[in-house]
Amino acid sequence: MSDLLQVTTVSKHFGGIKALTDVSFTVRKGEIFGVIGPNGAGKTTLFNALTGLYQPDTGAIDLAGVSLYRRKPHEILKAGFARTFQNIRLFHNMTAQENVMVGRHTRTTSGVLAALLHTQHNRREERDCAAFAQQLLDRVGIGQHTHTLAKNLSYGDQRRLEIARALASEPKLLALDEPAAGMNPNEKNALRDLMVSLREEGLTLMLIEHDVKLVMGICDRLVVLDYGEKIAEGTPDIVRHDPKVIAAYLGGEVAA
Amino acid sequence: MDIFAQQLVNGLVLGSVYALVALGYTLVYGILELINFAHGETTMMGSMIALAVIGALFGVAPDLPGILIVLAGLLVAIPACMLLGYSIERVAYRPLRHAPRLAPLITAIGMSIVLQNVAMLIWGKQYIAFPTTLLPQGRHDVFGASITDVQIAILVLTVTIMAGLVTLVNRTRLGRAMRATAQAPAVAQLMGVNVNRVISATFVIGAALAAIAGVMVSANYGQAHYYMGFLLGLKAFSAAVLGGIGNLAGAMLGGLLLGVIEALGAGYIGDLTGGFLGSNYQDIFAFLVLILVLTLKPSGLLGSRSVERA
Amino acid sequence: MNVLEILRGKAWLTAGLLLVGLILLPFLVEASLGKSWLRIIDFALLYIMLALGLNIVVGYAGLLDLGYVAFYAVGAYCWALLASPHFGLNLPFWVILPVGAAVAALFGVLLGTPTLRLRGDYLAIVTLGFGEIIRIFINNLNAPVNITNGPQGITSIEPISIGGFSLGKTQEVLGLTLSSPHLYYYLFLLCVALVVFVCMRLENSRIGRAWVAIREDEMAAAAAGINTRNIKLLAFAMGATFGGLSGGLFASFQGFVSPESFNLMESIMILSMIVLGGMGNIVGVIVGAILVTVIPEALRYTGDLQQAVFGKVFVDPADLRMLLFGMALVLMMLLRPSGLLPSKQRRQELAEDAA
Numbered sequence: 001m002s003d004l005l006q007v008t009t010v011s012k013h014f015g016g017i018k019a020l021t022d023v024s025f026t027v028r029k030g031e032i033f034g035v036i037g038p039n040g041a042g043k044t045t046l047f048n049a050l051t052g053l054y055q056p057d058t059g060a061i062d063l064a065g066v067s068l069y070r071r072k073p074h075e076i077l078k079a080g081f082a083r084t085f086q087n088i089r090l091f092h093n094m095t096a097q098e099n100v101m102v103g104r105h106t107r108t109t110s111g112v113l114a115a116l117l118h119t120q121h122n123r124r125e126e127r128d129c130a131a132f133a134q135q136l137l138d139r140v141g142i143g144q145h146t147h148t149l150a151k152n153l154s155y156g157d158q159r160r161l162e163i164a165r166a167l168a169s170e171p172k173l174l175a176l177d178e179p180a181a182g183m184n185p186n187e188k189n190a191l192r193d194l195m196v197s198l199r200e201e202g203l204t205l206m207l208i209e210h211d212v213k214l215v216m217g218i219c220d221r222l223v224v225l226d227y228g229e230k231i232a233e234g235t236p237d238i239v240r241h242d243p244k245v246i247a248a249y250l251g252g253e254v255a256a
Numbered sequence: 257m258d259i260f261a262q263q264l265v266n267g268l269v270l271g272s273v274y275a276l277v278a279l280g281y282t283l284v285y286g287i288l289e290l291i292n293f294a295h296g297e298t299t300m301m302g303s304m305i306a307l308a309v310i311g312a313l314f315g316v317a318p319d320l321p322g323i324l325i326v327l328a329g330l331l332v333a334i335p336a337c338m339l340l341g342y343s344i345e346r347v348a349y350r351p352l353r354h355a356p357r358l359a360p361l362i363t364a365i366g367m368s369i370v371l372q373n374v375a376m377l378i379w380g381k382q383y384i385a386f387p388t389t390l391l392p393q394g395r396h397d398v399f400g401a402s403i404t405d406v407q408i409a410i411l412v413l414t415v416t417i418m419a420g421l422v423t424l425v426n427r428t429r430l431g432r433a434m435r436a437t438a439q440a441p442a443v444a445q446l447m448g449v450n451v452n453r454v455i456s457a458t459f460v461i462g463a464a465l466a467a468i469a470g471v472m473v474s475a476n477y478g479q480a481h482y483y484m485g486f487l488l489g490l491k492a493f494s495a496a497v498l499g500g501i502g503n504l505a506g507a508m509l510g511g512l513l514l515g516v517i518e519a520l521g522a523g524y525i526g527d528l529t530g531g532f533l534g535s536n537y538q539d540i541f542a543f544l545v546l547i548l549v550l551t552l553k554p555s556g557l558l559g560s561r562s563v564e565r566a
Numbered sequence: 567m568n569v570l571e572i573l574r575g576k577a578w579l580t581a582g583l584l585l586v587g588l589i590l591l592p593f594l595v596e597a598s599l600g601k602s603w604l605r606i607i608d609f610a611l612l613y614i615m616l617a618l619g620l621n622i623v624v625g626y627a628g629l630l631d632l633g634y635v636a637f638y639a640v641g642a643y644c645w646a647l648l649a650s651p652h653f654g655l656n657l658p659f660w661v662i663l664p665v666g667a668a669v670a671a672l673f674g675v676l677l678g679t680p681t682l683r684l685r686g687d688y689l690a691i692v693t694l695g696f697g698e699i700i701r702i703f704i705n706n707l708n709a710p711v712n713i714t715n716g717p718q719g720i721t722s723i724e725p726i727s728i729g730g731f732s733l734g735k736t737q738e739v740l741g742l743t744l745s746s747p748h749l750y751y752y753l754f755l756l757c758v759a760l761v762v763f764v765c766m767r768l769e770n771s772r773i774g775r776a777w778v779a780i781r782e783d784e785m786a787a788a789a790a791g792i793n794t795r796n797i798k799l800l801a802f803a804m805g806a807t808f809g810g811l812s813g814g815l816f817a818s819f820q821g822f823v824s825p826e827s828f829n830l831m832e833s834i835m836i837l838s839m840i841v842l843g844g845m846g847n848i849v850g851v852i853v854g855a856i857l858v859t860v861i862p863e864a865l866r867y868t869g870d871l872q873q874a875v876f877g878k879v880f881v882d883p884a885d886l887r888m889l890l891f892g893m894a895l896v897l898m899m900l901l902r903p904s905g906l907l908p909s910k911q912r913r914q915e916l917a918e919d920a921a
Contacts, residue, residue, distance in 0.1 A: 052788075053785060053788070072793070074788055074791045077789065085789075089785065089789075090783070091778065091779045091783060091787070092783075093782055094778055098778075102775050102776065102792070103791065104791075105775075105791045105792050106791035110771060110773075111772075112800070112804070115768055115772065116763075116764060122771075125772075126771075169790075169791055285687075348900075351900050352899065352903055356903060358837075358845065359899050360899075361837075362899045363895070363896045363900065365838060366838075366892045366893070366896035368892070369889070369892030370892035370893055372892075373885070374889060376885060377881065486830075490698075490830070494691060497688060539702055540698075540702050542695075543695030546691065546692065547695050550684060550688055550691075551683075551692075554683045556688075
């Protein structure tokens with residue numbers, strides 16, 4: 001498998017606090033790549049630095065040969081790197097379909113003039129975009145909620161909608177920040193099936209997750225962060241037996 | 257006479273007034289995230305009420321010491337404004353606490369219009385003179401600037417009030433409740449804080465400061481007017497934002513800074529632009545500085561930089 | 567069967583009736599309320615355009631702009647300078663109108679750029695500052711070079727003239743004698759229709775969705791691929807364009823402009839129109855603009871009411887009307903915190919809360 005994302009010595013500090021220190025790893029095309037670590041290890045900060053919400057201080061980030069270092073979030077999305085948020089960030093007063101259509105912003109082109117004149121291009125684009133959004137809603141399992149306002153969806157459905165919105169940009173790499181948080185076992189299973197089938201379609205996934213069983217079961221490889229530094233990288237088996245990882249988790253969950 | 261020193265003094269006096277009014281904005285904003293647009297009008301009401309009392313008392317008992325008459329005006333204006341501040345919150349803001357964010361802004365504007373026009377109906381459209389002869393007329397030379405007794409009184413009073421307010425917020429039970437409510441109203445309520453009472457108290461304290469500022473400004477400039485609260489409120493709010501809204505020290509710093517910048521700007525604008533712009537551009541300074549500061553530091557001088565969590 | 571039921575589902579019939587009603591309105595108003603009210607409905611139309619323009623910035627994109635009147639001023643002064651004896655220019659309206667709108671749009675971008683990083687109330691105060699700065703400049707740019715004629719303003723502005731047909735004087739049309747405000751009414755109505763059309767098209771477009779997304783959650787919008795800087799500037803520019811357009815029309819209609827027409831209170835009034843009517847909802851904004859324009863005018867009649875009830879006039883109605891208007895503003899907001907006609911999202915939400 002070829003490399004898709006190359007992260008090289010990325011660092012980020014806030015004031016005197018080092019949130020990330022020289023983090024390097026590689027995500028290969030077509031794999032599910034886990035990012036784990038104790039609370040406050042810098043996992044979400046890493047996602048934010050990768051997707052342009054924070055400016056990293058140093059380092060290099062390349063996606064399929066394109067540098068994403070210090071690019072704007074929308075440029076990073078356009079390059080093919082989409083994400084979801086740990087604390088679900090939907091457009092609450094927009095319908096599910098509209099949320100997904102916004103996610104397709106970079107793959108559509110109609111501007112003010114096209115909208116005013118209702119050009120043929122604009123009409124086709126709108127129609128296609130709406131249909132595509134509906135497909136994605138079906139795909140993540142909330143196809144019946146097309147016109148429901150995002151804020152009126154259940155918690156689990158909101159998580160799915162966020163995934164659909166991210167998928168709307170047809171990314172090469174999708175980063176999910178604790179997608180299973182707050183889900184019941186049934187919802188978790190559905191989520192796992194969704195991730196596996198997305199991978200089968202050729203999508204590469206990155207995953208921050210606290211549910212160790214889920215991560216160990218689904219990820220091909222993992223990187224483990226502790227205090228903003230990488231302490232291990234490899235397959236679940238290797239990581240599980242790494243003494244540094246066991247120490248970081250106080251020999252608790254991971255070994256179990 | 258040294259122009260720089262003189263304008264500095266004038267600026268500090270003006271800035272003291274701004275700071276006191278700005279504190280009212282910032283206290284309320286800190287707790288409710290609401291721009292109390294009617295606060296400028298509360299200040300105006302403070303001026304007007306005090307002037308009415310002073311005028312009446314002077315008419316009845318002209319032999320009383322002037323300072324006592326002015327003090328009486330102040331002592332009536334303060335509770336009157338406190339009551340006004342309390343009523344404004346109850347009528348215009350409390351019912352809308354969970355409404356869309358802009359709704360209370362519009363009621364605030366409505367209240368502001370109401371107060372202006374009430375004042376106009378009661379006191380008329382003309383400027384009302386402050387009988388400045390009641391106050392000490394002394395002038396002192398300090399570093400080349402001429403400073404009046406009234407100005408000294410304003411500066412001393414402002415410093416005293418600020419110190420008192422800081423003590424209140426940091427050292428008392430009420431202050432602790434206010435800080436808790438500002439941080440997390442729901443949690444404060446669970447911990448037994450009577451949030452409604454705290455909010456009322458905040459408005460009342462802000463209104464008392466506004467009343468004092470209103471009397472100060474009319475004593476310093478010798479007049480009051482039903483429309484004076486508008487621009488004063490605007491400048492004071494700008495001062496609060498400049499310092500970082502919600503932050504007490506920020507409001508004080510912002511107010512003083514704005515006053516000084518305005519006074520120096522008015523004094524030097526002609527020289528700075530080679531005579532191109534005159535002192536009629538004085539009001540521009542407040543806004544230019546504000547825009548400049550916020551462009552460089554989006555949450556104000558002392559505002560905590562809120563790192564948004566992703 | 568009532569009228570509403572007959573009209574249900576017959577969009578063309580409804581639109582036709584509305585059109586006929588709007589065409590007849592000035593005749594009815596002039597006959598029943600008099601000429602001064604014809605001017606008032608003309609102003610209501612101008613304010614509808616302004617409110618719809620501001621609605622793009624505040625209602626759609628969620629950017630609280632308290633200096634919107636600056637763009638109105640820019641448009642008005644553009645017109646005043648290009649079609650008055652002040653500079654001895656008299657360019658035709660089809661030149662001035664685009665120039666005014668373009669200059670206003672440019673100001674929109676210029677003033678919008680420094681505010682891009684600001685949020686909420688910080689944005690409000692900075693836009694307010696810009697509004698005041700522009701007004702202060704207009705007020706003082708009569709020296710050393712007389713550009714704006716200072717506080718006196720610019721007078722004798724040419725009325726709009728279309729192919730030799732001047733809207734500034736009474737004209738015979740199809741056997742009817744139409745006064746200048748009457749003629750302007752139709753022009754303004756046409757412009758309002760255009761602005762409404764633009765808003766409706768934009769509302770349901772890729773750009774419109776991007777605006778709302780930014781209003782809802784700017785960071786998520788950026789992560790969803792929206793170039794927030796450009797899309798926000800676009801909102802400022804679009805809003806400013808409408809402001810500039812209304813300003814130009816205002817200048818030619820009024821015949822003179824002076825700085826006092828463009829103070830902060832005016833910005834606040836326009837904002838209250840959209841909040842009162844229902845932010846983000848075109849019909850709501852229109853209703854809000856009409857109410858905020860008409861109520862203060864209607865309140866001039868409280869003198870007659872006092873006469874009728876008390877037998878004498880206690881308070882000069884001119885002094886009383888703003889007081890009553892302020893009260894009305896507070897009351898209407900207390901009764902309808904989401905505005906008179908909330909946007910469709912808000913309606914759906916209210917319906918679901920009730921269900």
